Amino acid sequence: MTAVPTRRRLLDAAVPLIVEAGWGGVSTRMVAERAGVAPGVVHYHFSSVTDLLAEAGTEVTGRLLEEFAGGLARHADLGDGVRWMVAELGRYPGTDPASLLVAELYLAATRIPELRERLRGQVGGFRAVVAAWLRERGHEGDADAVAAVLAAAMDGIVLHRALDPALDPDRLAAPLLALVREGTR
Amino acid sequence: MTAVPTRRRLLDAAVPLIVEAGWGGVSTRMVAERAGVAPGVVHYHFSSVTDLLAEAGTEVTGRLLEEFAGGLARHADLGDGVRWMVAELGRYPGTDPASLLVAELYLAATRIPELRERLRGQVGGFRAVVAAWLRERGHEGDADAVAAVLAAAMDGIVLHRALDPALDPDRLAAPLLALVREGTR
DNA sequence: GAACGCCTTGGACGACTGTCCAACACACTA
DNA sequence: TAGTGTGTTGGACAGTCGTCCAAGGCGTTC
Numbered sequence: 001m002t003a004v005p006t007r008r009r010l011l012d013a014a015v016p017l018i019v020e021a022g023w024g025g026v027s028t029r030m031v032a033e034r035a036g037v038a039p040g041v042v043h044y045h046f047s048s049v050t051d052l053l054a055e056a057g058t059e060v061t062g063r064l065l066e067e068f069a070g071g072l073a074r075h076a077d078l079g080d081g082v083r084w085m086v087a088e089l090g091r092y093p094g095t096d097p098a099s100l101l102v103a104e105l106y107l108a109a110t111r112i113p114e115l116r117e118r119l120r121g122q123v124g125g126f127r128a129v130v131a132a133w134l135r136e137r138g139h140e141g142d143a144d145a146v147a148a149v150l151a152a153a154m155d156g157i158v159l160h161r162a163l164d165p166a167l168d169p170d171r172l173a174a175p176l177l178a179l180v181r182e183g184t185r
Numbered sequence: 186m187t188a189v190p191t192r193r194r195l196l197d198a199a200v201p202l203i204v205e206a207g208w209g210g211v212s213t214r215m216v217a218e219r220a221g222v223a224p225g226v227v228h229y230h231f232s233s234v235t236d237l238l239a240e241a242g243t244e245v246t247g248r249l250l251e252e253f254a255g256g257l258a259r260h261a262d263l264g265d266g267v268r269w270m271v272a273e274l275g276r277y278p279g280t281d282p283a284s285l286l287v288a289e290l291y292l293a294a295t296r297i298p299e300l301r302e303r304l305r306g307q308v309g310g311f312r313a314v315v316a317a318w319l320r321e322r323g324h325e326g327d328a329d330a331v332a333a334v335l336a337a338a339m340d341g342i343v344l345h346r347a348l349d350p351a352l353d354p355d356r357l358a359a360p361l362l363a364l365v366r367e368g369t370r
Numbered sequence: 371g372a373a374c375g376c377c378t379t380g381g382a383c384g385a386c387t388g389t390c391c392a393a394c395a396c397a398c399t400a
Numbered sequence: 401t402a403g404t405g406t407g408t409t410g411g412a413c414a415g416t417c418g419t420c421c422a423a424g425g426c427g428t429t430c
Contacts, residue, residue: 006377006378022208022209022292022296023207023209024207024208024209024210025209027416027417027418028417028418028419029416029417029418037378037379038378038379038380039379039380039381039418040378040379040380040381040419040420040421041377041378041379042418042419043418043419043420044376044377044378045377048418048419049418049419094295095295100295103291103292103295104292106288106344106347106348107207107288107289107292109347109348110279110280110285110288110347111207116347116348119348120348120349123345123348123349124349141359141360142356142359142360144356145356145357145359145360146360148342148345148352148356148357148360149338149342149357149360149361149364150360151341151345152338152341152342152344152345153334153337153338153341154341155340155341155344155345156336156337156338156339156340156341156342156344157333157334157337157341159291159337159340159341159344160308160333160336160337160340162291162294162295162301163291163294163301163304163305163308164305164308164309167333171327171329171330171333172330172333172334174326174327174330174367175326175327175330175331175333175334175335175364175367176334177367178363178364178366178367179334179360179363179364181363182359182360182362182363191407191408212386212387212388213387213388213389214386214387214388222408222409223408223409223410224388224409224410224411225389225390225391225408225409225410225411226407226408226409227388227389228388228389228390229406229407229408230407233388233389234388234389371430372429372430373428373429373430374427374428374429374430375426375427375428375429376425376426376427376428377424377425377426377427378423378424378425378426379422379423379424379425380421380422380423381420381421381422381423382419382420382421382422383418383419383420383421384417384418384419385416385417385418386415386416386417386418387414387415387416387417388413388414388415388416389412389413389414390411390412390413391410391411391412391413392409392410392411392412393408393409393410393411394407394408394409394410395406395407395408395409396405396406396407396408397404397405397406397407398403398404398405398406399402399403399404399405400401400402400403400404
């Protein structure tokens with residue numbers, strides 16, 4: 001059996017802690033304890049706790065966005081794609097770890113320029129992928145704008161679902177379809 | 186001149202602090218100092234700092250949503266209303282105090298049930314107002330669903346704009362119009 | 371075997387935290 | 401004038417925080 005490097009274990013321990021305690025609630029000792037190492041080791045591998053959290057967080061969001069973009073690519077039809085997106089929304093009720101992590105990162109990014117830059121790149125890339133997907137499937141309008149609204153709506157829906165679990169994603173499919181269909185013939 | 190009651194001053198001091206330091210970063214002494222009172226006074230008027238923040242925050246969000254609903258009511262045409270909404274979005278680049286406060290509250294609500302209930306009520310009420318507005322202006326589809334997507338998209342756009350200031354709200358008007366026009370004849 | 375670099379340990383440091391409370395100020399009623 | 405109640409003060413309390421660092425464990429190289 002190969003031992004997991006300490007640095008890796010710190011990153012893995014940080015992610016669930018951001019979700020449980022919130023960005024500002026994660027302490028050096030918490031991460032160290034969950035990773036099973038001494039407290040001092042955090043500052044050996046990372047310049048600060050914030051640095052560790054930012055790296056651990058964006059690692060996950062990058063993976064999430066890539067998976068999502070990959071799933072979208074598997075759908076040849078605009079309607080199928082949107083319906084798949086709505087089904088995917090069902091997996092993120094807003095109170096699950098992934099949704100909470102993303103929300104924590106968005107918020108922390110407003111205060112940490114370096115984190116904001118990383119997230120901006122990831123989200124911007126995702127928007128570009130969606131826009132390209134729209135164009136390839138026959139969208140002839142302002143695909144960039146539609147992609148931006150679509151991406152923002154997805155995040156917003158997850159956020160609102162966290163407040164109100166009664167908000168049924170399936171019912172939202174029709175309006176989202178209308179959004180995507182605009183500009184096609 | 187009438188003196189502002191201490192309780193009121195604490196609430197007023199708490200709001201900008203949530204924005205500056207983040208929900209978890211606001212301390213008893215911070216609020217007291219900014220309000221110009223002794224630290225102990227916080228626990229005389231509120232059962233905890235969290236309680237103070239929740240009350241101060243929802244007071245502001247309630248006012249914001251009411252103003253927004255009122256502004257929407259002034260527009261007789263669906264198109265005019267959406268264009269007004271987009272213009273309104275320009276006032277919330279995501280890094281302004283109001284946007285940040287709302288984001289902080291959304292996130293804190295995932296961990297504080299009582300706050301979640303209050304926010305859920307406010308946002309639910311707002312969705313209902315938008316849905317009614319849609320129906321009165323001739324929307325014959327699932328106005329509740331459209332209102333939900335519209336409200337979520339607004340929040341999502343603010344969030345994304347915080348990451349990427351280059352995201353131009355004006356360009357998003359067309360897709361949002363398509364969203365609202367679905368179901369009208 | 372000695373010397374080296376990488377990694378880890380566990381505690382020291384000063385600063386800050388939320389909460390609580392005895393003491394006190396002031397306006398009001400009896 | 402004495403008494404009561406509301407509001408305020410500033411510090412005590414036990415705890416946690418991020419960061420740093422002397423000390424030591426190892427595997428590799430000379």
